[in-house]
């Protein structure tokens with residue numbers, strides 16, 4: 001069952017500070033994205049900074065209104081629901097924000113921080129409220145004693161656990177984790193991922209796990225979607241990403257993974273492919289957006305935008321290098337030649 005689904009979801013921002021806005025000032029931060037998260041699934045969303053991942057998350061949560069496309073939650077079209085009406089489903093999906101000490105009010109106890117989302121909804125008796133908070137803390141491995149503590153008394157890993165506890169108070173079905181551990185070291189990151197895996201089994205959660213760090217994806221996610229300049233360029237089972245990724249952009253991301261996780265690296269160059277990405281809206285968009293950076297670009301790539309097509313079972317990519325599955329059986333599939 002699909003918990004959440006988008007159909008060609010689009011968010012266009014108008015660039016600010018222009019006196020006479022023109023069509024060129026329209027920045028498609030999320031561009032015709034069709035994605036879904038199955039119940040019980042962990043979907044990884046990866047891509048460089050600026051590719052539109054956070055905007056996509058905000059669209060799902062109803063914190064931004066879509067310019068075009070549809071958003072379905074539990075099969076119901078909620079695209080045009082207002083902010084208030086979305087409240088009813090927002091408790092069923094929660095966001096785990098990036099961990100940083102500064103995001104907590106230093107004067108609030110852990111109890112107050114974790115209970116804060118409940119206050120916005122009101123109507124819960126003090127005793128029940130405290131019980132819910134302590135249960136949430138317990139689920140993330142923090143005993144009742146932590147309820148009285150202040151942020152400065154906690155370590156980075158503990159603060160991240162508080163963050164997760166805060167997202168759990170509503171017993172959500174979907175947790176959206178947006179770059180949740182960028183500030184944690186490798187070991188702590190593993191601990192938190194293990195915690196999230198336990199919670200998934202215990203509470204039947206689904207995750208949208210957003211990151212620019214590919215090393216955690218193959219271990220933690222079931223499926224991965226790769227985003228480039230607002231578009232999904234590839235989706236495939238996460239465990240197969242290192243061996244089977246087709247899109248040259250995904251390959252470039254894999255090559256840039258730090259040596260820390262050698263399983264994910266095939267080439268040792270570790271440098272990104274081609275020129276740095278142009279900022280959004282800098283180039284006139286025709287053909288493939290990755291074209292100017294692609295080591296395997298062909299003439300067709302400059303004129304025809306590749307559609308996200310099924311290339312193999314459970315594997316979609318938007319790239320002219322590969323014939324789609326049906327055609328692929330007849331013709332030979334191109335291979336990227338690596339130096």
Ligand SMILES: Nc1ncnc2c1ncn2[C@@H]1O[C@H](COP(=O)(O)OP(=O)(O)O)[C@@H](O)[C@H]1O
Pocket residue numbers: 013014015027028029047048049050051052053054055056280
């Ligand atoms: N509120 C906004 N107004 C205008 N442009 C925005 C806004 N938020 C994001 N953008 C632009 O949208 C693009 C995608 O940003 P974002 O979703 O934050 O990417 P990511 O999370 O992948 O780093 C960027 O080019 C960013 O500058």
Ligand SMILES: [Mg+2]
Pocket residue numbers: 050053054055178179
């Ligand atoms: Mg972001």
